[in-house]
Amino acid sequence: MGRFVVRRIARGLIVIFGVTVVVFVVTRLIGDPVKVMLPLEATPGERAAFAHRLGLDRPILVQFVDYVGQVARGNFGNSLWQNRPALQIIWERLPLTLELVFSAMALAVLVAIPFGMIAALRPGSVLDRVMITLSLIGLSIPQFWLGLLLIVVFAVRLKVLPVAGSGGLSHLLLPMVTLALPAIGRISMVVRSSMIDELNQQYVQTARAKGLPRARVVGVHALRNASVPALTLSGWELIRALAGYAVIVEVVFSWPGLGSLAEDAIQRQDLILLQAIVFVVAIMVVLINVLIDVAYKLIDPRIQLT
Amino acid sequence: MSLPSPHEVEEAQREEVLTSGRPYEVLRALRGSLRELVRDKAGLFGVLVVLALVFVAIFAPWLAPHDPSRQSLSDRLVPPFWESGGSFTHVLGTDNLGRDVLSRIIYGARVSLLVGLSVVLLAGVVGTTLGLISGYRGGRVDAWIMGAVDTQVAFPGLLLALVILSVVSPSATSIIIVLALNGWMVYARMARGVVLSVKEMPYVEAAEIVGCRPRRVVARHILPNLASPLLTLAILEFARIVLAEAALSFLGLGIQPPQVSWGLMVAEGRAYIFRAWWLVTFPGAAIAITVLGINLLASWLRVAADPQEREKRFAATARTGSVA
Numbered sequence: 001m002g003r004f005v006v007r008r009i010a011r012g013l014i015v016i017f018g019v020t021v022v023v024f025v026v027t028r029l030i031g032d033p034v035k036v037m038l039p040l041e042a043t044p045g046e047r048a049a050f051a052h053r054l055g056l057d058r059p060i061l062v063q064f065v066d067y068v069g070q071v072a073r074g075n076f077g078n079s080l081w082q083n084r085p086a087l088q089i090i091w092e093r094l095p096l097t098l099e100l101v102f103s104a105m106a107l108a109v110l111v112a113i114p115f116g117m118i119a120a121l122r123p124g125s126v127l128d129r130v131m132i133t134l135s136l137i138g139l140s141i142p143q144f145w146l147g148l149l150l151i152v153v154f155a156v157r158l159k160v161l162p163v164a165g166s167g168g169l170s171h172l173l174l175p176m177v178t179l180a181l182p183a184i185g186r187i188s189m190v191v192r193s194s195m196i197d198e199l200n201q202q203y204v205q206t207a208r209a210k211g212l213p214r215a216r217v218v219g220v221h222a223l224r225n226a227s228v229p230a231l232t233l234s235g236w237e238l239i240r241a242l243a244g245y246a247v248i249v250e251v252v253f254s255w256p257g258l259g260s261l262a263e264d265a266i267q268r269q270d271l272i273l274l275q276a277i278v279f280v281v282a283i284m285v286v287l288i289n290v291l292i293d294v295a296y297k298l299i300d301p302r303i304q305l306t
Numbered sequence: 307m308s309l310p311s312p313h314e315v316e317e318a319q320r321e322e323v324l325t326s327g328r329p330y331e332v333l334r335a336l337r338g339s340l341r342e343l344v345r346d347k348a349g350l351f352g353v354l355v356v357l358a359l360v361f362v363a364i365f366a367p368w369l370a371p372h373d374p375s376r377q378s379l380s381d382r383l384v385p386p387f388w389e390s391g392g393s394f395t396h397v398l399g400t401d402n403l404g405r406d407v408l409s410r411i412i413y414g415a416r417v418s419l420l421v422g423l424s425v426v427l428l429a430g431v432v433g434t435t436l437g438l439i440s441g442y443r444g445g446r447v448d449a450w451i452m453g454a455v456d457t458q459v460a461f462p463g464l465l466l467a468l469v470i471l472s473v474v475s476p477s478a479t480s481i482i483i484v485l486a487l488n489g490w491m492v493y494a495r496m497a498r499g500v501v502l503s504v505k506e507m508p509y510v511e512a513a514e515i516v517g518c519r520p521r522r523v524v525a526r527h528i529l530p531n532l533a534s535p536l537l538t539l540a541i542l543e544f545a546r547i548v549l550a551e552a553a554l555s556f557l558g559l560g561i562q563p564p565q566v567s568w569g570l571m572v573a574e575g576r577a578y579i580f581r582a583w584w585l586v587t588f589p590g591a592a593i594a595i596t597v598l599g600i601n602l603l604a605s606w607l608r609v610a611a612d613p614q615e616r617e618k619r620f621a622a623t624a625r626t627g628s629v630a
Contacts, residue, residue: 132348
């Protein structure tokens with residue numbers, strides 16, 4: 001187990017290094033940071049001075065080694081937009097994103113598991129088909145659109161919830177539901193399908209035959225085995241939400257987390273801040289991946305960790 | 307027992323060719339799946355939506371009542387025809403520049419279809435090829451390709467796409483490339499899995515012993531096994547790409563004006579959401595219905611084309627029958 005975790009973290013470091021390389025190459029080679037960050041009317045002299053200040057006039061390999069060295073020491077440089085350490089800005093915004101993402105995923109799992117289980121009890125029944133259709137609708141609605149519709153209905157027409165911003169449960173409710181809905185659709189489909197598989201297994205019949213109540217057989221015996229694929233998917237959903245969907249939902253609801261910070265950094269062409277955000281998100285993604293693999297082992301001892 | 311004469315062998319072969327190619331059998335199979343489709347309402351809806359999307363995208367210039375980019379300051383923010391102030395000139399109303407919403411939605415179908423198809427083709431061909439090589443060759447090649455897949459799957463994909471699109475100038479081409487770079491891994495994993503499951507089958511070994519070159523073994527004997535799962539995966543990916551394109555365009559990092567995209571329309575209508583609900587509602591509904599249709603098509607196809615899924619469905623009904 002210990003060796004496995006160490007190996008997984010080593011692979012995670014490779015991922016983080018890969019992300020660093022990609023971001024570096026993209027921002028330095030494909031795009032011209034000076035052109036991107038300075039206004040159009042800047043003179044060649046101003047451009048050269050700016051490039052020199054950021055060290056962009058040195059050979060690209062020297063720049064890269066220097067960049068990796070700085071990042072390894074936790075120094076991402078100053079944000080060009082706010083002119084203070086990029087990491088400091090990220091620390092201020094990160095808790096809000098984590099609050100949004102984790103509450104949304106908790107909601108998704110809590111809704112999707114009973115949803116999928118009930119559908120699996122009678123495959124092909126009306127209830128099952130209604131559940132499938134609802135799940136498909138949930139995962140087909142674009143989140144940015146759903147968010148806007150929810151704002152119009154609950155914040156503008158009914159005036160029961162705030163339009164945007166953060167603070168308290170009332171602010172969290174709409175973005176949380178928006179972020180959770182597609183995940184609910186996908187997770188409940190997987191729970192349903194793996195539950196149908198499990199309920200056809202012999203151990204379920206054995207458990208029923210020896211007189212265990214049906215609720216216990218379904219809710220304990222079968223659910224434990226059916227939860228392995230659901231767990232995998234939930235982990236992916238968490239990663240997807242953190243490394244993408246949160247940006248969209250945060251922008252729609254003006255939720256002041258990392259996602260809307262990334263949007264701001266893009267709008268203001270603050271590549272240094274953007275690099276730091278991607279790096280921090282990559283670290284979280286790697287950590288979640290390791291945690292999922294460990295959780296596997298705890299749920300299903302048959303899984304061989306290599 | 308004597309060996310069959312060459313003549314007998316030839317006749318048997320000819321008969322096999324004839325029976326497998328009989329046109330009425332193809333027709334019967336087609337009619338069978340059509341009948342099944344009509345019975346499955348959700349699948350039928352999916353097929354109709356996808357057909358409509360293709361039809362609208364191809365014939366947009368003939369279907370659209372107005373030029374999608376023609377502005378008219380006197381016709382700004384006209385509501386849809388059933389609201390007071392609306393008329394049949396602009397069935398779904400006009401936007402803040404007086405452009406016809408219906409025409410823009412019709413032209414927007416082109417972008418969704420173009421981006422979706424291109425990404426699925428690009429990522430699908432690259433991913434499947436790499437997966438086939440990885441699974442068939444094994445060894446170091448396999449380790450390298452799958453290592454790349456595992457590493458990239460762990461990347462924060464959408465965020466990286468945002469970074470790349472914020473640096474390069476966003477356009478349909480750059481969106482297609484970025485989304486394809488982000489999506490090839492699923493195909494590689496699936497192709498490799500199928501190769502590994504059939505590689506030891508007697509018919510594959512037989513082909514190898516007979517002396518088929520690796521390329522022929524993979525293309526003729528292994529690839530057909532991929533047809534059904536690959537088709538389902540490609541359709542599901544298509545739905546995901548349509549959503550991703552809309553989201554990127556909504557954030558201003560995708561399709562740029564004056565080109566038309568549903569996601570871009572929602573972004574443009576966002577500022578008028580309190581005064582003109584139709585600017586956000588209709589293009590968003592177009593995305594949702596399209597994606598839902600594609601997903602329904604995929605889920606119908608998965609059951610219809612996969613004998614195991616059919617069996618599962620049968621087993622499930624048999625089980626509930628016995629329990630009830």
